[in-house]
Amino acid sequence: MNVLAVAVNVAGVAANRVGRLGRHVVKRMQRLGRSGRKGLASAVRAGRRAATETRALSLRFHRAATRARKHTARFREHAVEPWLEQRRVERQLAALARGREPILVGPWLSEVGYEVLYWRPFLTWMVDRYGISPDRLVAVSRGGVGHWYRGIAGRYVELLDLVGAEEFAARNVARRAGGDQKQLSPGEFDADIVERIAARHLNGRPPRLCHPSLMFRLFRRFWFGDRSLDFFLQHMRFERMVSPAGDLQGLPPRFAAVKFYTGPAIPDTPDRRRVLRELVSRVADEMLVVVLDTGLSLDDHRDFLFEGTPNVIRLRERLTPATNLAAQTRVIAGASLFLGTCGGLAWLAPMLGTPTIGVYADDRFLVPHLFAAKHAYRLMDAALFTTIDLAAVDTLDLVPELASAATHRGRTVQ
Numbered sequence: 001m002n003v004l005a006v007a008v009n010v011a012g013v014a015a016n017r018v019g020r021l022g023r024h025v026v027k028r029m030q031r032l033g034r035s036g037r038k039g040l041a042s043a044v045r046a047g048r049r050a051a052t053e054t055r056a057l058s059l060r061f062h063r064a065a066t067r068a069r070k071h072t073a074r075f076r077e078h079a080v081e082p083w084l085e086q087r088r089v090e091r092q093l094a095a096l097a098r099g100r101e102p103i104l105v106g107p108w109l110s111e112v113g114y115e116v117l118y119w120r121p122f123l124t125w126m127v128d129r130y131g132i133s134p135d136r137l138v139a140v141s142r143g144g145v146g147h148w149y150r151g152i153a154g155r156y157v158e159l160l161d162l163v164g165a166e167e168f169a170a171r172n173v174a175r176r177a178g179g180d181q182k183q184l185s186p187g188e189f190d191a192d193i194v195e196r197i198a199a200r201h202l203n204g205r206p207p208r209l210c211h212p213s214l215m216f217r218l219f220r221r222f223w224f225g226d227r228s229l230d231f232f233l234q235h236m237r238f239e240r241m242v243s244p245a246g247d248l249q250g251l252p253p254r255f256a257a258v259k260f261y262t263g264p265a266i267p268d269t270p271d272r273r274r275v276l277r278e279l280v281s282r283v284a285d286e287m288l289v290v291v292l293d294t295g296l297s298l299d300d301h302r303d304f305l306f307e308g309t310p311n312v313i314r315l316r317e318r319l320t321p322a323t324n325l326a327a328q329t330r331v332i333a334g335a336s337l338f339l340g341t342c343g344g345l346a347w348l349a350p351m352l353g354t355p356t357i358g359v360y361a362d363d364r365f366l367v368p369h370l371f372a373a374k375h376a377y378r379l380m381d382a383a384l385f386t387t388i389d390l391a392a393v394d395t396l397d398l399v400p401e402l403a404s405a406a407t408h409r410g411r412t413v414q
Contacts, residue, residue, distance in 0.1 A: 126210070144158060
């Protein structure tokens with residue numbers, strides 16, 4: 001037996017086995033390396049997915065929280081705060097009702113339209129709801145409108161007897177410049193008026209004050225659409241109005257009262273002046289037109305005038321500052337028709353039983369008031385109230401021409 005050959009063979013077998021084991025180890029390490037790399041990549045991907053999902057979840061949570069905050073803020077703004085304001089106003093009214101001291105209702109410094117459409121019906125409701133004797137109430141306004149407060153206030157104080165027309169106009173301009181057009185809170189002018197009334201009419205006793213800001217605060221959210229019609233009607237008492245005593249100063253049995261003025265409803269432009277003049281001329285072809293031009297500058301509106309139009313007369317020469325609204329009320333009550341800017345005295349005319357046409361060129365600020373007025377007139381069985389867009393006046397002139405042209409065109413029926 002060749003020992004050397006055997007040794008070589010054994011060594012060869014051992015070397016082969018070691019080689020195979022080495023190759024197996026290398027392959028196993030390679031597989032392990034590949035698995036590790038795959039596992040690491042998988043772990044990285046899983047980590048990335050988890051991070052992405054975490055960020056998405058966080059973003060969804062943030063968006064949901066933002067929506068919840070917005071919904072809560074809107075609910076508070078449009079539901080909770082109006083209700084809280086209502087409760088505050090009602091508590092103030094209840095406090096006013098207690099006791100026996102005089103209650104000054106006013107002073108009214110804002111537009112005529114708000115006074116007749118909102119302030120007066122609000123006071124009627126207040127007197128009834130809280131059982132306040134009219135003997136305690138002192139109404140304060142301007143233009144001789146004591147009859148507007150008949151049955152509400154036992155006394156009336158004329159502002160223009162306390163304050164001259166020029167001072168009244170100047171101080172009202174200053175008040176509006178301070179951002180208080182709607183009397184949202186008592187100001188310096190209000191305090192001065194109350195002091196003068198206490199000294200001249202109440203033996204120096206300071207009255208309790210039912211300021212118009214209470215009414216504006218209560219209904220502001222209704223005008224913005226946050227309170228219902230039922231809420232509005234629950235705080236109002238609508239009644240027809242009676243004209244003040246006095247004759248119509250020689251006016252005929254049949255005439256139209258006209259009151260057009262500048263403002264958001266009819267901004268002043270040459271085209272609008274032209275259309276208004278044409279509209280008044282058409283009415284003047286049918287009956288005498290009395291233009292309720294006061295010649296006064298007590299607010300920020302300016303009257304449209306119609307000089308030179310046949311069958312049109314002006315009221316200016318018959319008016320004084322302290323009685324101008326009383327005189328205009330008498331004329332409107334005796335008229336067969338009232339035609340004017342939608343707002344102001346156009347709200348009053350149906351309450352006096354006079355058929356009314358309110359005219360506008362822009363109704364953006366009129367919508368809530370038209371809504372309220374139509375319900376009010378139905379409740380009080382007022383006279384006819386209708387509106388017309390000034391643009392329609394020109395359009396109606398085109399109707400015959402368009403109708404004539406249409407007869408010469410073919411018509412397709414589908």
